[in-house]
Amino acid sequence: MFTNFKKIWSVILKILVLAWVIAIATIFRFTDLNWDSDQHLHPDERFLTMVTDDLKWPKSWTEYFTTQKSPLNPHNMGHGFYVYGTWPVVLVKALAERLQLDNYQGITQVGRATSASAELLTVILVILTAAQLAPTKKRYLAGLVAGFCYAILVLPIQLAHFYVVDPYLTLALSACFFGLSLKPKWSSHLWAGIWFGLALSAKVSAGLFLPIILGRYLQLTWNKTLKLPQLIGLGLIFGVSSALTLRIAYPILFESQGFWPTGINHLVLQNWQTLKAFDGVETGFPPGLQWIPTQPISYLLTHTILWAIGIPEFLLGLWAVGVLIRFRHKLTQPILVWLCLAWVIGLSLYQSLQFAKTLRYIYPMLPFFTTIIGVAATQLSWRWKNWTGLNWLAAGLSLTGLWWSSGFQTIYHQPHTRVVASEWIYEHFPDQSVISYEYWDDGLPLSIGQDSALSRKFLITELALYDNETLEKWQKLSYQLAQLDYIVLSSNRLWRSISALPKRYPVASRYYRLLFSEALGFKKIAQFSNYPCLWPQLTDQSSLITPALKPPPMQLVKTPTCAMALADDGAEEAFTVYDHPTVLIFENTNHFSASQINRLLLSNQNLPAQ
Incomplete structure (x- = not known):
């Protein structure tokens, strides 16, 4: 009977600790979403709010998919320059109408709350993904640590307070990878394909994630986990579901008079080309001037350490990589762990070599960064009597990270x-x-x-x-x-x-x-x-x-x-x-x-x- 009581208490305690992590994530993301007192002080928000406010609902599905006529196409509603996907603004439009907040003030607040909600879902996906990559008996630990570390990261907390499309992109890529990390079945690859389509439908830069997806399929081929026909079938499910989702969630990407597209929308291509033309040391575009004196690699790395991640969690990330290398033979899903690391390093390196080195461009790698920390934590024994210097270092950096993030949170107070x-x-x-x-x-x-x-x-x-x-x-x-x-x-x-x-x-x-x-x-x-x-x-x-x-x-x-x-x-x-x-x-x-x-x-x- 005493043994049963201990088991029940252990389960309750685990639930309470996990709930505490979710509570921290919720508080940090939803605190003072009206941080500018309805003054609309974020220029990207102002733009998306105006776009969302101007959108109208089509009279039929045919009109929805007809690019030149759809009232959900910003180009048709007076916004000739629009470089984002459309499902985030359509979602906010629908929610704002449902909540009777379909006005300039209300749309911004609904947009911010939706960004915060997307961020909270990302925290949950980080927990699930880290648990999936860990040994069965240590899944709870991996998910708990990864979720806690992501919950207190500074950049996601800040972006959760803005009506921008980046939280949707990061959520979708996290959900896609979670699906790919599951046991290879048609359902998991359908899930992954849908979410990758949504990622592309938020920002086309999600295409940078394709090498990670390819790496997962190469692993399944190399390990002979599946027979070739099964692997081809899963790949087709992923590809078709991604394409269909992209068509439905980002219809203005295509030229069409109905569901079947005839090509890529030339206005979208022109918008992307215009945006790219703002890059370069000869730019006269005011927001681009800040990048002219910046150095490749060192600039973005410095600001990522100091502001996106914070010094304590960056050191914790280095600790995690060291632990994983030391105990690499004990990993149960080594390729998936290394794919996480490849995405973290690859995206950071790629963006640090671009002209515009803004922090939000490396934001999609942060869930994978903390997933690595969660998996690394499972390689140590956390029984009190077995604690070593590595345990103390990890615990100290985690608590310091919470203190660091709490300091950033003061700006919203x-x-x-x-x-x-x-x-x-x-x-x-x-x-x-x-x-x-x-x-x-x-x-x-x-x-x-x-x-x-x-x-x-x-x-x-x-x-x-x-x-x-x-x-x-x-x-x-x-x-x-x-x-x-x-x-x-x-x-x-x-x-x-x-x-x-x-x-x-x-x-x-x-x-x-x-x-x-x-x-x-x-x-x-x-x-x-x-x-x-x-x-x-x-x-x-x-x-x-x-x-x-x-x-x-x-x-x-x-x-x-x-x-x-x-x-x-x-x-x-x-x-x-x-x-x-x-x-x-x-x-x-x-x-x-x-x-x-x-x-x-x-x-x-x-x-x-x-």
């Missing part, structure tokens, strides 16, 4: 910096003030309650700092600067990318140097930062330190409310400018004339007239 800055502006700026905003960045103040720039009669002036460097540009900007009462930098988007390109923007770089050193007649009067906080505590730091124009990728700093904050002004742009940008406000105290400002800026500069 604070109001958005642009909202706080806007409230401050309304309180401190007199009516009819002349305020600047920078082209390609969000202007402040935001409309809050009854207050708006219009109601306060503020004159908002655009500074076109991304324009080519000419005398005409700086004559105009010098005049504008002389008229300003306040300069408002609502993020580091411009000052950081321009300062990193002094040869391309010699005067604009000098402008920011003079501005930050308060030598241009403007004095910094306010700064609003919301850095990830590892140690919340009131400190003796009375104010925030102005960031360097070329900040390091990470810096430990002290703020008035945090004894150990991670200053991320040097992190990849997309990591900070959406949900926690640093806002800087400068007041015109010296009131230099336009000619004085022009002389300060153009000293020893030789620019073309136009």
Whole structure:
């Protein structure tokens, strides 16, 4: 009887611990989905929200599959440039209508909740996949460890708060691999094929996963697990189900007058070509400028370690690879484990060699990264008396990883910096003030309650700092600067990318140097930062330190409310400018004339007239 009680208690305890992991994942992903107080401060979200809002339901299936007529085709609804798949926006459209939230505000919130839900499903798939790759008696341990490690990763937590298509891509690839990891049957390969079709229907870059799929089929061939006709049959099931899913979930990819396509949609191809044309060191596309000075491999690797994964979990990943190599002869599914590692390394290497090295491009490898950690944990004995240095190292890094992620989570416990800055502006700026905003960045103040720039009669002036460097540009900007009462930098988007390109923007770089050193007649009067906080505590730091124009990728700093904050002004742009940008406000105290400002800026500069 006592033995039965121990078994029952053991099962209950396992369920409770697993529920705790799911609870952590849920809390981290769903905390403050309205992080910008309905201000729509993510530009990609704004675009997808507008697309979703404009979509209409077709009158028939024939109309749905007729590319030139379908009202679910963004190209037909006034959005000539659209590079994503369509099933994520169609899903959000359907949910928003069902919840009676089919409006600009509601769609964004439904989109964010759906992203968070997709992320939570990915956590569950990580648990199931790691368990599938582990020895039978240690499946629970593998799933628990892998799920916990994925639940606390920083980048998935952040992307769960955005209405973007990347969580759908990562969910679909995780589900596809889970199906392929199961015992080879028609049902598992049908499942895998459907999810791979959905992955392609979210982002066509899912095609990079094909070598991993091929590797699984080569393994089945090599191991002679199946006879050749069976293997061909499973491959056909996978391929046909993928193709049918792609046709149904991404109909605008094809030219068609009905279900059967006649070719690839030329508008989709043009959109992809246009997007690709933004790449390269000669790009004039503002978001692309940040990539010009970055180095292959080292840039993305550094930012992946610091921000996407976090230092503790990166070290845990190295620990896992070392353990797997040491105990490789004990692995029950070695090829599948090595395929996970191949995807992690392969995708990271590929993306680090591209021009645009944004963190979300390596996001689909993160479930596989933590799956490796989960499987590695099964190679050690976790009985207390058998603990070694490897056990202590893994446990310590896991707990440190939770602490690290909790620090990032603090940004969602604070109001958005642009909202706080806007409230401050309304309180401190007199009516009819002349305020600047920078082209390609969000202007402040935001409309809050009854207050708006219009109601306060503020004159908002655009500074076109991304324009080519000419005398005409700086004559105009010098005049504008002389008229300003306040300069408002609502993020580091411009000052950081321009300062990193002094040869391309010699005067604009000098402008920011003079501005930050308060030598241009403007004095910094306010700064609003919301850095990830590892140690919340009131400190003796009375104010925030102005960031360097070329900040390091990470810096430990002290703020008035945090004894150990991670200053991320040097992190990849997309990591900070959406949900926690640093806002800087400068007041015109010296009131230099336009000619004085022009002389300060153009000293020893030789620019073309136009």
